[in-house]
Amino acid sequence: MTTLHIINAAPTQTTQLSSCLRVLSAGDGIVFCGEAVQALRAGSLAAQQLQGIDHSCKVYALEEDVLARAIDAEALPVTLLDYPAFVALCVAYSRVSSWT
Amino acid sequence: MAKSVLLISRQAPWAGIGAAEALDIALAAGAFDLPLSILFMDDGVLQLLDQQQPQALEQKDLSANLQALPMFGIEQLYVAQHCLTVRGLADNPLALTAERVDDQRIQQLIRQHDYVMTL
Amino acid sequence: MSVDTLVVEGREIALDQDACLCSLADWSPQVAQALAAREGMELTDAHWEVLYLLQQFYTQFQLSPANRALVKYVALNLGKDKGNSLYLNGLFNGMPAKLAARLAGLPKPANCF
Numbered sequence: 001m002t003t004l005h006i007i008n009a010a011p012t013q014t015t016q017l018s019s020c021l022r023v024l025s026a027g028d029g030i031v032f033c034g035e036a037v038q039a040l041r042a043g044s045l046a047a048q049q050l051q052g053i054d055h056s057c058k059v060y061a062l063e064e065d066v067l068a069r070a071i072d073a074e075a076l077p078v079t080l081l082d083y084p085a086f087v088a089l090c091v092a093y094s095r096v097s098s099w100t
Numbered sequence: 101m102a103k104s105v106l107l108i109s110r111q112a113p114w115a116g117i118g119a120a121e122a123l124d125i126a127l128a129a130g131a132f133d134l135p136l137s138i139l140f141m142d143d144g145v146l147q148l149l150d151q152q153q154p155q156a157l158e159q160k161d162l163s164a165n166l167q168a169l170p171m172f173g174i175e176q177l178y179v180a181q182h183c184l185t186v187r188g189l190a191d192n193p194l195a196l197t198a199e200r201v202d203d204q205r206i207q208q209l210i211r212q213h214d215y216v217m218t219l
Numbered sequence: 220m221s222v223d224t225l226v227v228e229g230r231e232i233a234l235d236q237d238a239c240l241c242s243l244a245d246w247s248p249q250v251a252q253a254l255a256a257r258e259g260m261e262l263t264d265a266h267w268e269v270l271y272l273l274q275q276f277y278t279q280f281q282l283s284p285a286n287r288a289l290v291k292y293v294a295l296n297l298g299k300d301k302g303n304s305l306y307l308n309g310l311f312n313g314m315p316a317k318l319a320a321r322l323a324g325l326p327k328p329a330n331c332f
Contacts, residue, residue: 130285167279
């Protein structure tokens with residue numbers, strides 16, 4: 001009964017990510033899209049917080065948003081997605097929580 | 101059986117239409133007898149502040165509307181205690197009877213519902 | 220927005236697209252009777268107590284109740300004998316929330332067919 005959390009705003013703009021991390025359950029996934037991929041920038045406060053999440057949780061990001069923003073996605077264990085993979089992921093989890 | 105929904109209301113009542121839209125969804129669900137719970141989180145906890153005077157901004161009284169939720173059969177109401185605390189409202193009286201919940205309880209709430217909807 | 224008017228005792232009262240009063244301030248028992256007459260209804264004490272209760276609901280919650288909420292509120296205030304769909308449907312032509320709100324001078328309830 002795991003949840004896929006979708007984050008679309010930068011961690012420096014809204015509390016989407018910080019609130020999501022507080023209520024993340026073991027086995028959950030997080031998808032970063034749009035400005036939210038800023039959270040993956042190596043050395044940032046958000047990236048440090050992400051390194052501390054439970055190891056059973058997986059981190060994903062939309063590849064095009066990562067590439068566009070010159071983010072080095074090698075620094076974190078993150079799986080990059082295209083849109084078909086994103087859709088497949090939404091179906092794979094029990095529910096989706098979109099933190100708009 | 102109808103699928104259950106956890107509605108997470110995260111916006112302040114004076115900051116745009118998010119809070120009012122969340123309430124509309126809840127009232128519609130209640131009118132059609134759908135099982136829906138509401139969790140007030142982040143700035144959404146400010147919706148529960150007592151003694152608001154929205155008339156000063158010529159706005160509708162959302163806190164009066166919220167009181168109608170139990171009449172519409174929406175009785176599973178929760179508020180994130182941490183979000184009250186960081187806003188200096190840990191011990192404030194609330195305008196609505198809502199269960200104060202910690203992070204662990206929120207994790208459970210998310211897992212207990214079929215759908216999660218955030219506004 | 221006013222799309223129709225109702226004349227009561229020489230006064231023109233603005234009605235919206237749902238045949239509800241544009242402003243609750245226009246309401247009076249005579250206006251309620253005139254609105255009821257348009258529906259072919261004669262208001263009795265049984266109607267009045269529900270209409271006044273609806274106005275109390277509106278003052279308290281700032282919105283018009285859907286059927287389910289109306290039933291619950293009536294049950295809470297007037298007892299279960301009156302707070303049930305059968306009784307309220309009988310009084311208000313089978314559409315209690317919509318019709319009673321109109322007669323009480325309130326806006327049409329949301330989520331109501």
